[in-house]
Amino acid sequence: MKIQLALDRMEIDEAIELTRKVEQSVDWIEVGTSLIKEYGVKSIQEIKQAFPNKPVVADIKTIDNARYEFEMCYQAGADVTTVMGVSPLVTMDVCMEVAKEYNKQVMIDLLNTTEQQKLALQKYKDAIFCVHVSKDQQEQLGSFNTGMGLKNFYTPSMKIAAAGGISLASLETVTAALHPSIVIIGSAITKAENPTEAANQIKQCILQMKVV
Numbered sequence: 297m298k299i300q301l302a303l304d305r306m307e308i309d310e311a312i313e314l315t316r317k318v319e320q321s322v323d324w325i326e327v328g329t330s331l332i333k334e335y336g337v338k339s340i341q342e343i344k345q346a347f348p349n350k351p352v353v354a355d356i357k358t359i360d361n362a363r364y365e366f367e368m369c370y371q372a373g374a375d376v377t378t379v380m381g382v383s384p385l386v387t388m389d390v391c392m393e394v395a396k397e398y399n400k401q402v403m404i405d406l407l408n409t410t411e412q413q414k415l416a417l418q419k420y421k422d423a424i425f426c427v428h429v430s431k432d433q434q435e436q437l438g439s440f441n442t443g444m445g446l447k448n449f450y451t452p453s454m455k456i457a458a459a460g461g462i463s464l465a466s467l468e469t470v471t472a473a474l475h476p477s478i479v480i481i482g483s484a485i486t487k488a489e490n491p492t493e494a495a496n497q498i499k500q501c502i503l504q505m506k507v508v
């Protein structure tokens with residue numbers, strides 16, 4: 297299981313400095329939606345330049361205008377770009393098409409998708425599916441719980457990611473419920489008193505769980 301470090305609500309320099317402290321423990325780097333909104337694609341360019349050997353995820357959360365947004369992210373250096381699962385399927389088709397042209401990946405954010413919408417997304421077999429508890433939901437309901445399985449949607453060949461307030465304390469619950477191949481972790485590392493130690497503890501916990 298890979299760790300995707302989510303960088304949100306900070307300046308680009310701060311994001312780079314923080315990533316340097318934890319880079320040994322994390323696998324992928326996410327340029328968070330807030331960084332892209334505040335600083336534009338420059339945030340993707342600078343973070344990819346600083347960490348050329350790490351896969352970079354541009355969490356742009358596309359919902360329309362897919363070719364324009366996906367090309368912009370891939371040209372800036374993103375290896376994976378995100379699209380909302382609630383988008384029209386024509387948008388999803390364009391995301392998959394652009395990713396193929398650039399030989400890059402798509403992450404579909406399942407936030408607020410209905411069961412019916414999830415089933416319609418199953419055909420995008422090359423995509424990574426992200427189960428996401430949003431910031432606003434976290435404030436109201438807390439993070440992940442054991443009831444958050446993927447029921448009828450999941451197939452063994454699917455690549456699943458999980459995001460939303462995941463911490464060392466909830467890592468085992470999330471893993472048991474979703475069997476993700478990627479855990480997306482932001483605040484539990486970036487807001488920790490000692491980010492290096494927090495990231496290392498999460499990495500060690502994953503190694504102990506022996507999950508791939």
Ligand SMILES: O=C(CO)[C@H](O)[C@H](O)COP(=O)(O)O
Pocket residue numbers: 302303304326328329355429430431459460461462480481482483484
């Ligand atoms: O997509 C996001 C916000 O929309 C974040 O990347 C995701 O929630 C991870 O950050 P945190 O662990 O702080 O919740």
